[in-house]
Amino acid sequence: MPDTAIPIAQGRIGDEIPIGWIGLGSMGLPMATRLAGAGFPLFVYNRTPKTLDTAGHVTVCQTPAEVASLGRILFVMVTDGKASANIFRGTGGLLEADLRDIIVVNMTTESPGEAVSEAEAVENAGGVYFDIPVSGSVVPAQKGELLLLAGGDSSLEPFLKPALSVLGSGPKWMGPVGSGMKTKLVLNALLAAHMRDLAEAILLAESLGLSRKAMSEVILDSPLATPFYRIKTRNILEDDFRKAFSVALMTKDLSLLSFEFKKMGKEFPPLFADLESTYRSMNESGSGDRDLSAIYARLKAERLRGAGGPGGA
Numbered sequence: 001m002p003d004t005a006i007p008i009a010q011g012r013i014g015d016e017i018p019i020g021w022i023g024l025g026s027m028g029l030p031m032a033t034r035l036a037g038a039g040f041p042l043f044v045y046n047r048t049p050k051t052l053d054t055a056g057h058v059t060v061c062q063t064p065a066e067v068a069s070l071g072r073i074l075f076v077m078v079t080d081g082k083a084s085a086n087i088f089r090g091t092g093g094l095l096e097a098d099l100r101d102i103i104v105v106n107m108t109t110e111s112p113g114e115a116v117s118e119a120e121a122v123e124n125a126g127g128v129y130f131d132i133p134v135s136g137s138v139v140p141a142q143k144g145e146l147l148l149l150a151g152g153d154s155s156l157e158p159f160l161k162p163a164l165s166v167l168g169s170g171p172k173w174m175g176p177v178g179s180g181m182k183t184k185l186v187l188n189a190l191l192a193a194h195m196r197d198l199a200e201a202i203l204l205a206e207s208l209g210l211s212r213k214a215m216s217e218v219i220l221d222s223p224l225a226t227p228f229y230r231i232k233t234r235n236i237l238e239d240d241f242r243k244a245f246s247v248a249l250m251t252k253d254l255s256l257l258s259f260e261f262k263k264m265g266k267e268f269p270p271l272f273a274d275l276e277s278t279y280r281s282m283n284e285s286g287s288g289d290r291d292l293s294a295i296y297a298r299l300k301a302e303r304l305r306g307a308g309g310p311g312g313a
Helices: 028-037 064-070 081-089 112-124 138-143 154-167 179-207 212-221 227-238 247-263 270-287 292-306
Strands: 019-022 042-045 058-060 073-076 103-106 128-131 146-150 168-173
Touching (some): 042 064, 112 128
Parallel strands (some): 042 058, 073 103, 103 128
């Protein structure tokens, strides 16, 4: 880490610190809107034009490099590692800017190795890098209730805290750069397992002649009830699989986790390998833009086919 790391934004801790925000997708837009609404001067870039519904001070920039020339803490929230690489290394990217005394916070879910590579490039340019992906979907993003999972030098948290506290709770400091990404991938693998188990349990009940609705009510009245289950049982009951967390993104995250095990020369645990295979198959069959709860429809169709009835993906 460069010697200038600690004085970054010295004297600027507080609500007036200028923030750069890159990525105004389904998650980035509500997060950036919260920061602008909280009074932070905001400099934003998105590949396609987007408007923030806020009375806050927002300046639209034409490139990530322009964002870096105006903000002191830069947040990146894009789809995946490929999109993130373009933000850093593409034409007009962050690495074309002067990053001395700049903090870069990447909230994109990507591989730990990609985060480490970005950190090295940022630090070589005189800045400081953190990987702080988030746990939560659009509604928690709108409410500022995301869980922040951090990798990097925790001693610099005071510089980050004013902005991060607007976005959610934490940050949970997990270790050096890359640790936030590792934590997010593990958490999402657990999420995928919970989703499949919930779907399997409801299908099991239906196989025994119990109603979907009645079984869902029992689950939600039991000690097993979680906010996640409350949302996803509603999806299942209504056969409504509009995306909150898409099949495509879950496929991506499970594949990244599998790759980490491959790099270490270790076997990807069978439970999660099977989950990766299922979600990849759903993604490849055209369900990538559906919510991960669509695994219920997938498993139900498989059982119908196995019983000789009509099926579908």
